[in-house]
Amino acid sequence: MRFSFASLLRNAFSAHTGWPEQWRSPEPKAAYDVIIVGAGGHGLATAYYLAAEHGITNVAVVERGWLGGGNTGRNTTIIRSNYLWEESEALYDHALDLWQDLSQVLNYNVMYSPRGVMMLAHTVHDVQVSKRHVHANRLAGIQNEWLSPEEAKAFCPPLNISRDIRYPVMGAALQRKGGVARHDAVAWGYARAASALGVDIIQNCEVTAIRRGPDGAVTGIETTKGPIGAKKIGVVAAGHTSVVMGMAGLRMPLESYPLQALVSEPLKPVFPCVVMSNTIHAYISQSDKGDLVIGAGTDQYVSYSQTGGLHITTHTLDAICELFPMFRRVRMLRNWGGIVDVTPDRSPILAKTPVKGLFVNCGWGTGGFKATPGSGHVFAHTIARDEPHPKNAPFTLERFRDGRLIDEAAAAAVAH
Numbered sequence: 001m002r003f004s005f006a007s008l009l010r011n012a013f014s015a016h017t018g019w020p021e022q023w024r025s026p027e028p029k030a031a032y033d034v035i036i037v038g039a040g041g042h043g044l045a046t047a048y049y050l051a052a053e054h055g056i057t058n059v060a061v062v063e064r065g066w067l068g069g070g071n072t073g074r075n076t077t078i079i080r081s082n083y084l085w086e087e088s089e090a091l092y093d094h095a096l097d098l099w100q101d102l103s104q105v106l107n108y109n110v111m112y113s114p115r116g117v118m119m120l121a122h123t124v125h126d127v128q129v130s131k132r133h134v135h136a137n138r139l140a141g142i143q144n145e146w147l148s149p150e151e152a153k154a155f156c157p158p159l160n161i162s163r164d165i166r167y168p169v170m171g172a173a174l175q176r177k178g179g180v181a182r183h184d185a186v187a188w189g190y191a192r193a194a195s196a197l198g199v200d201i202i203q204n205c206e207v208t209a210i211r212r213g214p215d216g217a218v219t220g221i222e223t224t225k226g227p228i229g230a231k232k233i234g235v236v237a238a239g240h241t242s243v244v245m246g247m248a249g250l251r252m253p254l255e256s257y258p259l260q261a262l263v264s265e266p267l268k269p270v271f272p273c274v275v276m277s278n279t280i281h282a283y284i285s286q287s288d289k290g291d292l293v294i295g296a297g298t299d300q301y302v303s304y305s306q307t308g309g310l311h312i313t314t315h316t317l318d319a320i321c322e323l324f325p326m327f328r329r330v331r332m333l334r335n336w337g338g339i340v341d342v343t344p345d346r347s348p349i350l351a352k353t354p355v356k357g358l359f360v361n362c363g364w365g366t367g368g369f370k371a372t373p374g375s376g377h378v379f380a381h382t383i384a385r386d387e388p389h390p391k392n393a394p395f396t397l398e399r400f401r402d403g404r405l406i407d408e409a410a411a412a413a414v415a416h
């Protein structure tokens with residue numbers, strides 16, 4: 001059922017008890033044309049675009065927990081496209097374009113809010129790196145501009161630009177059309193739209209093995225709900241990608257780290273934009289509910305635990321209190337962790353693999369939420385046509401063998 005003024009009015013007469021479930025919850029069929037492993041935003045978007053743009057509707061999305069319960073539902077929702085290298089700019093800006101009317105396309109309010117993302121520079125090196133980004137982005141037609149500390153404060157009045165703090169603000173890069181969206185709504189919107197097109201979303205169903213035929217090609221998966229056949233499998237399992245790909249005998253160039261976020265008690269609207277500091281790993285915005293949404297850096301050690309070290313969040317809060325002294329007495333309500341999959345060059349892998357019929361979409365690390373629509377769009381193309389979309393063609397697995405890295409690590413450290 002479509003959401004519209006008329007359907008809202010109609011359902012008001014039955015006290016909104018007549019709405020159907022938002023997506024179906026079928027038992028798995030014996031076989032599908034395509035299986036997607038992982039019902040995060042990227043997996044669900046892939047399934048949606050397979051059905052909507054390539055007419056492939058005999059698709060299952062298999063999720064070991066609940067949909068959106070991985071990093072998609074745990075992230076701080078920062079959306080921007082001002083990466084350094086042309087390959088990244090093209091991919092992330094493709095996503096930014098798709099965000100613009102995503103709510104209309106999915107008929108689901110994903111609450112995309114382009115309120116501006118400001119990235120602070122605290123040292124001479126930071127200033128040089130940030131300006132390099134601004135220039136590179138502008139050459140590529142990507143929006144980004146340099147602000148003095150005073151201009152940064154005018155854009156974000158709570159910001160402390162005093163010179164005698166540990167992390168003085170020496171300027172900032174601003175992408176005005178960057179912003180945030182509601183993470184759950186993105187997963188739910190894609191799930192609802194994909195399900196309506198015939199995609200089966202199978203939750204509480206863990207993939208335990210990938211089956212391969214005598215020629216090495218994939219033939220299906222083993223799951224906690226039994227075997228399911230398919231000639232094409234797309235693995236979109238974020239922090240568990242190495243585990244799932246290991247089931248097909250592939251060793252991935254990935255490390256999995258805990259990454260944490262936290263929210264405060266709700267406040268009146270006080271914070272107009274998104275502020276990031278990659279140098280000290282502090283990221284902050286205010287949700288529509290009023291909570292301050294704060295992101296920290298990764299733990300220093302690899303782990304599959306969905307928590308993280310307390311000292312990491314303490315360090316982040318120290319920085320937040322210095323940069324925004326008005327928040328010193330705000331109480332924090334909850335914190336949590338996700339498991340992020342980090343590649344050596346901090347760029348994703350969106351590609352075919354050496355195993356016939358097996359595709360992988362991973363390595364988004366600390367910053368893949370922003371790419372959700374673009375990632376799903378180009379990955380669906382790759383699976384449907386057996387060849388990459390021009391925008392994901394450089395994001396191969398082989399680049400770590402051939403040395404054609406897309407090195408966003410040296411450019412920006414790990415950032416949301």
Ligand SMILES: Cc1cc2nc3c(=O)[nH]c(=O)nc-3n(C[C@H](O)[C@H](O)[C@H](O)COP(=O)(O)OP(=O)(O)OC[C@H]3O[C@@H](n4cnc5c(N)ncnc54)[C@H](O)[C@@H]3O)c2cc1C
Pocket residue numbers: 037038039040041042043062063064065066067068069070071072073074075076077078079205206207208236237238239240244259260261295336337338339340364365366367368369370371416
């Ligand atoms: C605290 C935090 C803050 C972040 N902040 C930002 C940000 O501000 N901006 C940004 O752009 N990005 C951010 N990110 C990164 C972003 O969340 C991820 O890159 C993105 O959500 C990845 O989406 P996904 O769909 O690939 O993965 P996920 O949403 O993690 O989905 C993968 C799914 O695979 C499932 N799965 C795993 N193994 C199996 C199996 N064996 N069988 C079946 N299913 C399986 C998991 O249960 C999971 O649901 C942040 C991440 C974290 C943790």
